[in-house]
Amino acid sequence: MANEPGLAALWGTTIAATQPLLLAPFGTFSLDPATAVSFGFQVLSATNSTATYPIQLPAVPALSGATIHWQAATLRGNSVLDARFTNRSSHRVVR
DSSP: OTTSOEEEEEEEESOEEEEEEEETTTEEEEEOTTTOEEEEEEEEOSSOOOOOOOOOOOOOGGGTTOEEEEEEEEEESSSGGGOEEOOOEEEEOOO
16 A cells, blocks of 8 residues: 555643543544644645645744654555654644
8 A cells, every 4th residue: 555645633731631531543643633633634645744834923922942743644545544753752832
């Protein structure tokens, strides 16, 4: 499946899940589902497993120092059962 085109969906939130959700067979969702926001879909080519999501943060001083958690789901193959969650990635906003 790694050499097939696919889709990636990205979610973000400022709250990591206190108890990650194991959603078999897709993996573990590690964001707070009540506050996670979808940032849309990107197409994955057959030769590239990286999706880029350009996001502009507003110049709001309150965001400085905030931690934003990200997680994606990828789908390569013909069945929704082929979807898998990525690991969570956390980044601190620096201004």
